[in-house]
Amino acid sequence: MIKANHHLDAKGLACPMPVVKTKNAIKDLEEGLVLEVQATDKGSKADLTAWASSVGHQYLGTVEEADVLYHYIRKGSNEPKVEKAFGQNISLEELESRDGLILDVREAAEYAFGHIEGAKSIPMGELESRMQELDKDEEIYVICRTGNRSDLAAQLLADNGFKNVYNVLSGMNEWNGKTTKDF
Amino acid sequence: MSEKVAIIAANGGLFDAYKVFNIATAAAASEKEVQIFFTFEGLNLIHKQGMHQLEMPAGKEHFAEGFKKANTPTIPELVEMAQELGVKFIACQMTMDVMGLTKEDFVDGIEVGGAVTFIEFAKEAAPTLTF
Known part of the structure; x- marks a missing residue:
């Protein structure tokens, strides 16, 4: 199983619930960390991919296992600021x-x-x-x-x-x- | 791209309600500013009692089972969710007058306004959707 910082169970829920729940769950997550969304809604992959890019998160990918889709989204797409570059x-x-x-x-x-x-x-x-x-x-x-x-x-x-x-x-x-x- | 989505809800059946509220909540979850203008039969969708007993189109009643199987949220649930996500509801004053309805007949938190109120918002919205 892929490691994530937070897990959201959206199994059994129909559109638009997986996206709405994801939006609420990601609010509490620290920037740069990864949310796993478990869903059975077949449309959730396309929806979450589009949602992440429109809202500014990084959609990492989806794994399907026993009819459950595990989506991985990293919060935000900003990388940390580098004050003084390493040089090498x-x-x-x-x-x-x-x-x-x-x-x-x-x-x-x-x-x-x-x-x-x-x-x-x-x-x-x-x-x-x-x-x-x-x-x-x-x-x-x-x-x-x-x-x-x-x-x-x-x-x-x-x-x-x-x-x-x-x-x-x-x-x-x-x-x-x-x-x-x-x- | 515009950050506003404007929706006109002019019909009062169960299918209409799902079209309106699914698009509205999805847009709000995508951080769009959403307003729905409820007019004529569309007022059913936010009517305190009416929204619990919206009808399917004649001859389509067999879809009731499909809704149950797909585990779709109920319309009152979607209404609440939309409001939590910040979707703004505007009920059409003129239609309310025609139908003898007052603000108290509708779910809390709505605004009452005329067409101009909505047009003012819709002029910057893309898309504007009609159901």
Whole structure:
């Protein structure tokens, strides 16, 4: 199952209820976090996709399991502001010829719906507590959706003694290569 | 794109009610400013008693089962939800006078106005829908 920060049960409800409930549920969610909407209304996929783009959220994807649709929506589409850029960057093209670890700091659900094969997932919010999973001497290429979260993550790693950290620009948004799904 | 949706509800059957309130709540949930102008039979849709017993078109009564199976919200539920989402209801003064109705005959929170009130809103709305 894909990890989300909040779950909404809209099973058995007909249009327009799944959208109305989603609107109410997402209000309480922190910007950048992921809502899972469980629905049986077959129209809910098209509706929530359109709704998210019209209201300004990021529709991540839908998984169907035993007649239940699990939709994933990330609140807002703004990325955090970067005050002072990390500086040590690498382009997506260069990334393809490098060895080392690709560290994907997007939310788990964003990662699940498409990531570069072999990339390791640690959401930005968990990085501080999970840093010990990483090797300080390895080359680490930090990636997110647009290059902002990864910039903050790269700075955090560098501040903690990681020597070979790069921020990948611009991010999965621009990545045209192969992706792997994880569910 | 306009952030306003204007709806004219001029018919008073159950199907009409679903068309009006489904579009209205969906638009409001998408953060549009929504106003519905209720006129003639459309006033049934927000009438305190009338909205509980809206009729299906003649010969279509068998759809009652379909509504139940699809688990659609009831019209009074949709009315409440629409109001919670900030949809504004305007009842047509002229029609109310013709039909001998007063503001108290309708759900709370409505406004009463004439065509101009609505046109003023609708001139900036896209789309304007009529049911």
